[in-house]
Amino acid sequence: YYTYQYPDEVAGLIFLDHPHEDWFSYVRENWSAEEKEQYFKRWNPEITSPNEVGKIEATQYDNNNDLIRGKKIPADMPVLMFTGRNLYHFRKHEAGIVEDTQWWIDAQSSLLDGANNARHVVDLELEHFPHNTKPKKVQKEVNLFIDAIMEQRF
Secondary structure (H helix, E strand, C coil), rough: CCHHHHHHCCCCCCEEEECCCHHHHHHHHCCCHHHHHHHCCCCCCCHHHHHHHHHHHHHHHHHHHHCCCCCCCCCCCCCCEEECCCCCCCCCCCHHHHHHHHHHHHHHHHCCCCCCCCCEECCCCCCCCCHHHHHHHHHHHHHHHHHHHHHHHH
16 A cells, blocks of 8 residues: 555565455355354454554454555566465365465465566465565565665666
8 A cells, every 4th residue: 555655665565475455355255154253253353463463453454455455566566476375364174275275376466467577476385474484485585576676776
């Protein structure tokens, strides 16, 4: 959202297995009632948020998604996106995991539509926090990304 508001102040974007703004809609439309009930319990800030920042994120999640829904990444904005297998957010049975994984990859890829300078790293061994799962891989990719931006700017 900041990039959309102030594109001249952003040199590049790095996404670390972030949810697509329509993730909750996908869950609401495709999961069973029981699966949805279990999943959305995790988003109850009184239950799952150990600190104020977590509570703010949980209570503002839908509103924040509305702010960015439909916003396109500027065509010339450098982008590095990591997509992993976000099992924490996916259903717990194999068919659901397969379907949710494919939706997750496709949805994240769709955010790069029109971005001319984007690299999408899809690695199903990465978890929701790819920098924890494969820190050296993420560090290498981020360093290359920053180096490329710096070369363009000077």
